Amino acid sequence: MPDIPVQHVCSFTQQLATLVCAGVPLLQSLDTVAKGTPFKPLQDTALKLRQQIAQGMSLQEGLRQSQVFDHFYCQLVAAGEMSGNLDGMLRRLASHLERQHKLRQKVKMALVYPVAVLLIGALVTAVILIWVVPVFQNIFASFGAELPAATRLVLRLSEGLVQSGPVALLAVLLAFLGLRSTYLRSETWQLRAAIASLGLPVAGALIRASNAAIWTRCMATLLQSGVPLLDALEVTAGACPNRVHALFTLAIRHAVSQGRSLSAAMQSVHLLLPQTRQKQSVFDALLVQMVAVGEESGALAPLLAQAADENEQGLERHIDGMTQLIEPLMVVVLGGLVGGLVVALYLPVFQLGQVL
DSSP states (O other): OOOOOHHHHHHHHHHHHHHHHTTOOHHHHHHHHHHHOOOHHHHHHHHHHHHHHHTTOOHHHHHHHHTOSOHHHHHHHHHHHHHTOHHHHHHHHHHHHHHHHHHHHHHHHHHHHHHHHHHHHHHHHHHIIIIIHHHHHHHHHTTOSOOOHHHHHHHHHHHHHHHHHHHHHHHHHHHHHHHHHHHHHOHHHHHHHHHHHHTSTTHHHHHHHHHHHHHHHHHHHHHHTTOOHHHHHHHHHHHOSSHHHHHHHHHHHHHHHTTOOHHHHHHTOEEEOTTTOOEEESSOHHHHHHHHHHHHHTOHHHHHHHHHHHHHHHHHHHHHHHHHHHHHHHHHHHHHHHHHHHHHHHHHHHHHHHHO
């Protein structure tokens, strides 16, 4: 199974939608896309799809056999072929994939940025403790005077890092690899990690907002494309990045299949956060109310599309606000860390200057 990044799948869909909408036959469109892409795995996938369709297979059957495109993608293409509106469906799918890719990139950057800054700060601190502090230690030894408490603390940290640093780093690396291997093999650990991530102080709200935006957009796109509600819920469960939202979406699907309304099923789903031991609704009350209104008025798909727009705009505002808050906070943390080390190293020099 070729590993094709999301951005290449988006580019493939956009090019194919443009050609099909322009009236180019599907076989010729796939051939043109294959010749125009520089990414070899995608080129091979497009050529294989062309060969399968030439042999009488439908596009959605070829997409499913390729194992490159997810269930959501194949379901929309199948709906487009069944309705005779493949060109319009490809155009809608390309827009959806582009929007989702940009949204996930923003969330990823918002979460990765503070971690990257902290790692850089830790690296700079380690360099100072390993290579800079020992030079000052030799100078302090010639003073023959008692050193300040802050300076003694920095010297002990430097000695400990030089003596035990490689062993500690190896132990941390082995522990990380062991935990990662256990996490990938255990569905229980994955579920616990997903639940714990929703209760994190800052990242939890961002993860909940991003999953709500993805959930509403997927549901709106599927329902607007004519996909039945139960099938739409099943496909959306597979598109949710967080396992909690995926499992609860399947629970909602089961409740709907038993005769409950979508809004009632959404309202009955709650999450018990381990940090607070309190129940919290997975879906926002406003979203549940909009779904209820949509069911009563028969305009569920348009209202879900409106909710998706609002959720995506709210998520972007949340990311911008968090970034503006994190940037000065990271500057203060790094400045305090490096500045504290420098001050601790120069305190004996200042004291010696006062004595002289």
